[in-house]
């Protein structure tokens with residue numbers, strides 16, 4: 001693909017009529033479905049540049065996470081986005097939810113450094129900047145992450161990368177969350193199924209080994225590099241004392257993963273009013289992803 | 300009604316609403332609050348208010364609305380971009396008296412604080428709990444959390460831990476129309492638009508923060524600080540890139556060049572090598588064995604790249620000594636020359652060598668002294684132009700050199716500011732980085748929060764009338780330190 005990808009993308013979005021980008025469709029219904037008359041376009045694909053010593057990558061939004069991570073892992077780096085094999089970079093950013101490793105790798109919101117998006121008028125806009133540190137003007141990238149494509153349609157982004165951990169291992173054992181969270185320094189994940197806790201440790205092999213030993217002495221069992229339990233797809237806000245109902249709790253971020261959809265979240269009227277004002281400013285005619293509403297998406 | 304009678308009425312209403320002892324308009328306060336840590340002479344604040352509760356802030360903003368006045372939020376006034384400078388006789392709303400730590404929750408790792416809490420006071424109050432607040436601006440002895448939030452401030456340890464935005468979970472905000480909202484939530488994943496994320500770094504132009512939920516970061520079990528010295532600045536810069544390229548992200552990588560090392564050494568005597576062209580302060584933290592591995596790797600990388608010596612701090616005292624020099628840098632400079640202009644740009648960290656060379660060349664050409672003390676690990680340059688403001692014509696040279704420094708940073712693929720913000724200082728450069736349409740998109744955000752343009756007007760975006768037209772902002776005053 002050539003340099004014109006972004007321009008082609010801009011043209012495909014056009015200047016009028018309801019439109020949305022379709023990514024891997026893995027989270028298509030989050031925040032509601034787009035109206036039937038919405039035209040679906042695809043974001044361009046491809047990695048533009050990756051400089052391992054800069055720890056940033058410039059990638060088009062339609063690229064799958066799988067392809068991106070394959071390239072990054074050649075240099076033992078990764079991005080803080082997770083998903084299945086169809087997930088696109090743009091989709092993961094527009095959904096914007098953090099994965100279970102947030103405690104170690106940080107939030108998706110910290111990952112997006114620069115975005116080039118097509119706005120409601122069909123113009124190509126650049127937000128943010130290419131460097132890892134930047135406070136030049138209002139940070140519209142913050143606004144785009146989690147916006148479900150309602151403020152702009154993203155064509156290309158610059159993401160922060162991070163070094164892959166040398167070693168990663170899961171353990172399973174009987175401590176309850178409030179005890180388990182204090183045993184190790186910064187586990188990458190801590191999950192709880194109501195009976196047992198599942199801890200993922202990452203870092204230098206030699207450090208991980210000594211933390212593993214600590215946990216083994218507390219009766220934990222090593223479970224390999226893959227998460228030993230399957231995590232249901234719907235995210236609910238977890239409050240202490242809540243019935244897990246077969247779900248799995250991400251202890252550090254208080255998310256309960258369940259196989260049933262969450263009730264619509266509650267927001268204060270003032271916050272929703274402000275958010276909707278932002279949306280109307282960015283998209284006065286309501287053509288970007290009509291029907292979708294970030295305030296109807298779960299946590 | 301004329302402006303001054305209107306002002307009397309506003310003053311009376313403020314005294315009635317928040318209490319007369321919290322409202323000032325005497326000459327001394329007006330002078331004191333007419334500027335911040337930058338050189339901008341600013342205007343005269345209309346009235347200076349010291350709210351002590353969220354309701355007081357609401358009352359102040361409502362009064363401003365009733366009288367069609369703008370308002371300027373203010374913390375400790377250490378900002379370096381003119382963010383807290385009042386331009387059109389606004390209400391200056393200082394949140395410094397809202398300085399309580401309201402709640403600390405170790406289990407869920409957050410604390411609710413008021414915006415006037417001083418950064419270092421928060422850190423001190425957490426000492427010994429096993430947690431800390433990661434952002435540590437060099438001004439941490441005086442700057443407030445509210446100012447940190449508004450400027451999305453950084454500090455040496457933000458390399459690995461991230462700048463302020465990564466450490467703010469939720470914010471209670473009084474919007475410019477007086478509405479109270481809570482943005483974000485303490486679990487860090489409120490759905491809907493991330494309005495918390497854009498408020499941070501909003502430079503006080505989107506409303507006033509009245510309560511802030513900060514994230515508590517666990518103290519690392521092991522910390523190791525290294526002092527590296529080089530006979531060539533370029534070798535030091537290459538070492539920085541090489542460390543990052545090797546997959547190590549230290550907690551901090553700070554660089555100081557020969558001039559600043561000498562000034563600091565004269566001032567505090569911490570044992571920096573005064574004959575070196577540059578020193579690097581590197582800190583790594585984490586679990587003990589990983590720290591050991593990283594220290595060894597950093598030692599060998601730096602020796603490969605021309606380090607003359609590598610000193611590994613062997614005690615807490617030695618570690619503190621090494622940091623003390625870095626943290627005293629600005630105080631030390633103030634001792635030698637009455638004026639300095641501290642710049643703040645970011646470049647790709649792989650471009651450090653060429654941009655530093657260009658910075659020295661620019662300073663030489665304008666016959667100015669430049670010192671470099673900066674966050675090298677994330678490419679955040681702080682060229683410090685030191686001068687005597689009494690010398691005729693020097694201001695023109697300082698400003699022209701500054702403009703060129705900004706330009707070489709942009710040419711290298713960099714950005715205008717890494718932590719000080721745009722404020723008044725860099726508005727005029729915004730068009731160098733963003734197109735008209737890009738800036739219009741940013742304006743949409745401002746308009747959604749502040750349709751009447753009441754909150755901290757004339758800042759950040761270049762559009763519209765400028766405070767400069769009112770106050771001749773491009774001129775540095777005599778004796779100013781910037």
Ligand SMILES: Cc1cc2nc3c(=O)[nH]c(=O)nc-3n(C[C@H](O)[C@H](O)[C@H](O)COP(=O)(O)OP(=O)(O)OC[C@H]3O[C@@H](n4cnc5c(N)ncnc54)[C@H](O)[C@@H]3O)c2cc1C
Nearest residue numbers: 023024025026027028082083088090091092095099149154
């Ligand atoms: C096993 C699994 C684990 C996961 N774990 C994580 C995790 O740890 N962290 C995480 O962040 N997510 C996680 N997810 C969510 C995953 O990232 C989603 O699949 C992703 O967010 C959606 O990507 P998609 O390409 O399928 O988007 P789609 O479902 O096609 O679209 C989602 C939304 O984004 C919009 N959109 C897509 N691309 C663009 C674009 N370029 N511009 C504007 N709008 C666009 C669409 O219009 C739609 O509103 C996980 C998913 C799976 C299946």
Ligand SMILES: Cc1cc2nc3c(=O)[nH]c(=O)nc-3n(C[C@H](O)[C@H](O)[C@H](O)COP(=O)(O)OP(=O)(O)OC[C@H]3O[C@@H](n4cnc5c(N)ncnc54)[C@H](O)[C@@H]3O)c2cc1C
Nearest residue numbers: 374375376377378382437443445446449452453503508718
């Ligand atoms: C010697 C020195 C060293 C410095 N080192 C660093 C450094 O290492 N890293 C760094 O990032 N900065 C540094 N700075 C700059 C400055 O200290 C920071 O920007 C700091 O966060 C400002 O805090 P303050 O309380 O002084 O805010 P002020 O200067 O009072 O205000 C700064 C901005 O915040 C807004 N504001 C203040 N309070 C609120 C509130 N409650 N709600 C909404 N908006 C508000 C103001 O309107 C203004 O736009 C340094 C400054 C000095 C003088």
